[in-house]
Amino acid sequence: MFKTLTMTVNGREVSIPVDERESLADTLRNRLGLTSVKKGCEVGECGACTVLIDGEAFDTCIYLSLWAEGRSILTVEGLKSPTGELNPVQQAFIDEAATQCGFCTPGLIMSAVEIVGTGKRYSREELRKLISGHLCRCTGYDSILNALERVVEQTYKHVGHEGEAPGPAGHA
Amino acid sequence: MYDIEKFYQARSVADAVRALRADERAIVIAGGSDVLIEIRDGKLAGCSLVSIHGLAELEGVERTAEGEIVIRAGTSFSRIANDPILLRTVPMLAYAADQVGGPQIRNIGTIGGNVCNGVTSADSASSLWALNATLELTGGEGTRLVPIREFYTGPGKTVRRHDEILTAIRIARADYEGFGGCYLKYGKRNAMEIATLGCAAMVRLTPDQKAIAELRLAYGVAAPTPMRCTATEEAVRGAAITPELLDRIAQGALNEVKPRSSWRASREFRLQLVSEMSRRAVRQAIVNAGGEADV
Ligand SMILES: Cc1cc2nc3c(=O)[nH]c(=O)nc-3n(C[C@H](O)[C@H](O)[C@H](O)COP(=O)(O)OP(=O)(O)OC[C@H]3O[C@@H](n4cnc5c(N)ncnc54)[C@H](O)[C@@H]3O)c2cc1C
Ligand code: FES
Numbered sequence A: 001m002f003k004t005l006t007m008t009v010n011g012r013e014v015s016i017p018v019d020e021r022e023s024l025a026d027t028l029r030n031r032l033g034l035t036s037v038k039k040g041c042e043v044g045e046c047g048a049c050t051v052l053i054d055g056e057a058f059d060t061c062i063y064l065s066l067w068a069e070g071r072s073i074l075t076v077e078g079l080k081s082p083t084g085e086l087n088p089v090q091q092a093f094i095d096e097a098a099t100q101c102g103f104c105t106p107g108l109i110m111s112a113v114e115i116v117g118t119g120k121r122y123s124r125e126e127l128r129k130l131i132s133g134h135l136c137r138c139t140g141y142d143s144i145l146n147a148l149e150r151v152v153e154q155t156y157k158h159v160g161h162e163g164e165a166p167g168p169a170g171h172a
Numbered sequence B: 001m002y003d004i005e006k007f008y009q010a011r012s013v014a015d016a017v018r019a020l021r022a023d024e025r026a027i028v029i030a031g032g033s034d035v036l037i038e039i040r041d042g043k044l045a046g047c048s049l050v051s052i053h054g055l056a057e058l059e060g061v062e063r064t065a066e067g068e069i070v071i072r073a074g075t076s077f078s079r080i081a082n083d084p085i086l087l088r089t090v091p092m093l094a095y096a097a098d099q100v101g102g103p104q105i106r107n108i109g110t111i112g113g114n115v116c117n118g119v120t121s122a123d124s125a126s127s128l129w130a131l132n133a134t135l136e137l138t139g140g141e142g143t144r145l146v147p148i149r150e151f152y153t154g155p156g157k158t159v160r161r162h163d164e165i166l167t168a169i170r171i172a173r174a175d176y177e178g179f180g181g182c183y184l185k186y187g188k189r190n191a192m193e194i195a196t197l198g199c200a201a202m203v204r205l206t207p208d209q210k211a212i213a214e215l216r217l218a219y220g221v222a223a224p225t226p227m228r229c230t231a232t233e234e235a236v237r238g239a240a241i242t243p244e245l246l247d248r249i250a251q252g253a254l255n256e257v258k259p260r261s262s263w264r265a266s267r268e269f270r271l272q273l274v275s276e277m278s279r280r281a282v283r284q285a286i287v288n289a290g291g292e293a294d295v
């Protein structure tokens, strides 16, 4: 059955009919033409379909579109500045050659946007854990981690504060 | 497109219960990180879903005036892993939630789904067993409380009735205060990996901190359902903390578990893990309870 879904996508409110059996990945790609959202595994394993929903990273292949009612979605298409410049995260991926075939890149960039948005500083090990929901079959991850370290460091110098590390520190 | 025949988004828990009563085929969906995978797999193809996703009354953690911890069933693993109340009172459970899948799965997966799927490998299950959690189920006939030890009836099977929603997971003050705990997960990878074995240990020490006042040892994947090693727990009540103690606990655990072989690991390897992880988890739990580590 079709229902009307109202959500904010990349800053613009949209109201569109969606099939209630649709995943958000399908809606964003097929109805809104946002093809930065990739479909790799469609079972939550690879992270290629990652977007930010109300600021948090979700796999849209295992997210029913109707659940997005009233929520705010951000995809790579929404990262460009009004004057067309790339987001610092995108720039860092280019500078560190963190992209090869590019299939994993949009998803990783969205997770990186969430990570950078915290304004916190992370060790390489913490960053590894924070991107563990993404598979990249080309780069071997090192260049991706380099890009993350670069942009996290830049942002921290600009707006950063010494926050607490995310998640429980140990298993005390 | 998912092969879903009927979909209903409930507006409240009461509405969800009503919808479940009206359709005896209907399945509850919360985060969907089990249900949607099974639909893709074909196991649940053509299903009828009642969604409790996003219901505000099912989210959040609180501590009552009596010190009881109440975790609403729809709370995501990310929230649990970072919740200040849980980090203070039951850090072992917050840590266990942080071992699930990867960040995106922790954002969508709920603790209620982790319990209701009835799966022995569920990362929160061993900790909840060690903590003697009580499950609050709300259905057409009202609300009932079920101790987690009476909840599981077999792999993927629980006592939850068709029209019941798990609304909260409760942990009494006496079940966490004064304990040190440790959850260990063994998997082939550090992330995005279902546990080959999970082990949760909790220890309360005697006032002089030299002996075990109470041990709780729980496992996931050591039997068809999560389990506790109750005979071992009883046997070491009051036992002094010595190097032999860990041998006794490991041997006791081996006598109680009933692991199976699966494509992930053989029974023999799981037995090895049962023994080794009991030592490591209990040792760490003793330290976390304020005791000496050099055993
Ligand atoms: C890529 C990936 C990695 C994963 N890794 C892990 C892991 O490392 N560790 C782990 O433990 N799990 C893992 N899982 C499994 C899954 O994420 C968890 O079991 C999660 O807790 C399920 O919660 P959910 O809300 O998404 O459940 P759903 O899929 O919505 O539901 C799960 C089951 O519980 C029932 N249910 C849900 N909520 C309720 C409720 N409140 N009342 C009554 N019934 C209810 C549903 O009917 C269904 O049977 C992984 C899954 C994926 C896709
Ligand atoms: S396509 Fe969504 S996680 Fe792989």
Ligand code: FES
Pocket: A098, A099, A100, A101, A102, A103, A104, A105, A135, A136, A137, A138, A139
């Ligand atoms: S660049 Fe090809 S998968 Fe990552």
